[in-house]
Amino acid sequence: MPAADWWRSAVIYQVYPRSFLDSNGDGVGDLPGITAKLDYIASLGVDIVWISPFFTSPMKDFGYDVADYCDVDPLFGTLADFDALVARAHALGLKIMIDQVLSHSADNHPWFVESRASRDNPKSDWYVWAAQQADGTPPNNWLSVFGGSAWQWDARRGQYYLHNFLTSQPDLNFHQPAVQQAHLDNLRFWLERGVDGFRLDACNFHFHDRELRNNPPAALRDSTMVSSVNPYGMQAHIHDKTQPENVAFLRRIRVLLDEYQAIAIGEIGADDSLAVMGEYTTGGDKLHMAYSFNLLTSEFSAAHIRTQVEQFEARVADGWASWSVGNHDSVRVMTRWGGATPSPELAKVVLAMQLALKGTPCLYQGDELALTEADLPFEALQDPYGITFWPEFKGRDGCRTPMPWQGASAHAGFSSATPWLPVPPEHAARAVDQQAAADSPLSFARNILAWRRGVAQLGQGDIVFFDAPEPVLAFRRDLAGAPSLLAAFNLGGAALQFDWPQAAGATPLDGHGLPGAAEGAGVSLPAYGGWFALV
Incomplete structure (x- = not known):
């Protein structure tokens, strides 16, 4: 390469x-x-x-x-x-x-200190500021990753500022x-x-919707980025x-x-x-x-x-x-x-x-x-994230x-x-x-x-997965000009065997330190074992 x-x-x-x-x-x-x-x-x-x-x-x-x-x-x-x-x-x-x-x-960054001082200073638009709604509530329904509204009222400017994380972490305005x-x-x-x-x-997170439109409810609650107890996952984050x-x-x-x-x-x-x-x-x-x-x-x-x-x-x-x-x-x-x-x-x-x-x-x-x-x-x-949501x-x-x-x-x-x-x-x-x-x-x-340094397929090759019984992960790595490499891993705590016709006749690789062996057209993997071979 x-x-x-x-x-x-x-x-x-x-x-x-x-x-x-x-x-x-x-x-x-x-x-x-x-x-x-x-x-x-x-x-x-x-x-x-x-x-x-x-x-x-x-x-x-x-x-x-x-x-x-x-x-x-x-x-x-x-x-x-x-x-x-x-x-x-x-x-x-x-x-x-x-x-x-x-x-x-940080909210003590000189940029923010200047931005929050007035609505007409040179850095007044370096952060995301917005007026309150008629009833004094935040500009929209956006939520902070760390809990609560993503908006914090600032008495100096008489406006809300956006913070996707802590209130002490104001968001910069990348539209500027x-x-x-x-x-x-x-x-x-x-x-x-x-x-x-x-x-x-x-x-x-660099940019936000200029129109500050509300996020809709999530069709499927997000549990990958945030904890299940965090309401942040209840929104579809298409505007923030x-x-x-x-x-x-x-x-x-x-x-x-x-x-x-x-x-x-x-x-x-x-x-x-x-x-x-x-x-x-x-x-x-x-x-x-x-x-x-x-x-x-x-x-x-x-x-x-x-x-x-x-x-x-x-x-x-x-x-x-x-x-x-x-x-x-x-x-x-x-x-x-x-x-x-x-x-x-x-x-x-x-x-x-x-x-x-x-x-x-x-x-x-x-x-x-x-x-x-x-x-x-x-x-x-x-x-502070854990303190907010303790003990769940x-x-x-x-x-x-x-x-x-x-x-x-x-x-x-x-x-x-x-x-x-x-x-x-x-x-x-x-x-x-x-x-x-x-x-x-x-x-x-x-x-x-x-x-791994000596196995070019693992650093550069394409990947193709094979069907295998849970908890086996099996795939092939392909690199032009080199033999294909087979890899199988037992992610579970019990030994197992599985049929893998591609393994028949493959040349096992050693030196990686994982226990595992080919058996005809199958692979035998101890608990947490693995197997590599060239075909």
């Missing part, structure tokens, strides 16, 4: 800075902490390090509320620390991708050309500092996000990225996220790749995974997906898909399956250790607890001080230094990531 398409075969590793490593003893992870562990990340065999926000912020949403797009929050370090991180990563052959939260800012240009300038600032790409947070004007803005971003040979991945939370993923990645002139919440739900079956991939493939020509099964917003995959007492072997087959799908895999820190969701008491919660929805803190490095050390080696979130005892038992054994999830992750 052309060198420009290197990212198609790459593997992304997400770092949540607050919880990776604390280098200065304040209980919060930081940029020097990430730099200190880049050797560890490189040892995994990944290619891209996605770093969640570290910009100046009041931290009401832990960095996803930006007060200065071109500086580092002192909690995380300095610009010099960031430059050192990039230099070390590049020396290790790693690319650096940073989060960009463009749709909204100056807003678009300001963000392009911000992106250029980081490209000049050597970043290799951006992860665009909530990238379909995913507007057609966003395509042209993404094209402007792509022009800038191409200037620096950089890449972008978009987070898509939409009623039909697979369609939006396709629209935003086709044509080679917008995003390089996109991911949705469709594999970040509690639904776990071979049929569900097959459906998501097949539906995406059916909607794109040359677009590209990034399949993620874990991140900082979702219950950890081991608990979400494995229940209260998941087998460590589940982590292995899920990772192998993720690495074998067509698309760029995105791994979340700690999943290589088979970490489970932390069960935190209410008094330990930090996430406990928020996102359970997947954001500190990375365990040393099982016998205080706070598992994350910090010399009390961490911002506690380290569960069961995580300390799965710390990095506790997983030296050849059969550990960490050793497996390193092994299969290295093995």
Whole structure:
């Protein structure tokens, strides 16, 4: 493949800075902490390090509320620390991708401070302002992802402003050309500092319907992006996000990225996220790749995974997906898909399956250790989303607890001080230094990531699924000029055999670390087993 398409075969590793490593003893992870562990990340065999926000912020949403797009929050370090991180990563052959939260800012951002001061100042239209209805209620029925109305009254201007998330996260008005240009300038600032790409947070939220029309009720309640107890899923979000004007803005971003040979991945939370993923990645002139919440739900079956991939493939020509099964917003995959007492072997087959799908895999820190969701008491919660919907929805803190490095050390080696979130005892038992054994999830992750590099079909080939009994996921990867590759995974905890005529005469591949074998025209898979072969 052309060198420009290197990212198609790459593997992304997400770092949540607050919880990776604390280098200065304040209980919060930081940029020097990430730099200190880049050797560890490189040892995994990944290619891209996605770093969640570290910009100046009041931290009401832990960095996803930006007060200065071109500086580092002192909690995380300095610009010099960031430059050192990039230099070390590049020396290790790693690319650096940073989060960009463009749709909204913090309410103490100078832009918003000026915008809310009056209705006629130079930035008065940089945010989405609207008059109240005759009875004083909000302009329309739009809802916030974090609960309640998406509108907040502001006494300074005597108007409502739009916030798709927290009230302290006002939405920028992308219909104002100056807003678009300001963000392009911000992106250029980081490209000049050597970043290799951006992860665009909530990238379909940039524009809103100018007429502020009400959203209709949802024909089918959304349970992929939000919890079932959140009324946000009761609306069809056809006016408050995913507007057609966003395509042209993404094209402007792509022009800038191409200037620096950089890449972008978009987070898509939409009623039909697979369609939006396709629209935003086709044509080679917008995003390089996109991911949705469709594999970040509690639904776990071979049929569900097959459906998501097949539906995406059916909607794109040359677009590209990034399949993620874990991140900082979702219950950890081991608990979400494995229940209260998941087998460590589940982590292995899920990772192998993720690495074998067509698309760029995105791994979340700690999943290589088979970490489970932390069960935190209410008094330990930090996430405003969880505090609002407790106890039916406990928020996102359970997947954001500190990375365990040393099982016998205080706070598992994350910090010399009390961490911002506690380290569960069961995580300390799965710390990095506790997983030296050849059969550990960490050793497996390193092994299969290295093995994948030598199997071109997994990085570049097309995908065709086969019918198989639940919980077996079976497919073929096809690459021009190379043999086809068969892959089968047992996503369940009981051994099984299934007939697969395509397996007859296939040449099994070893070295990946999953147990499984061909038996004539069938395949035998132990619990959480897998099988690869060439035909």
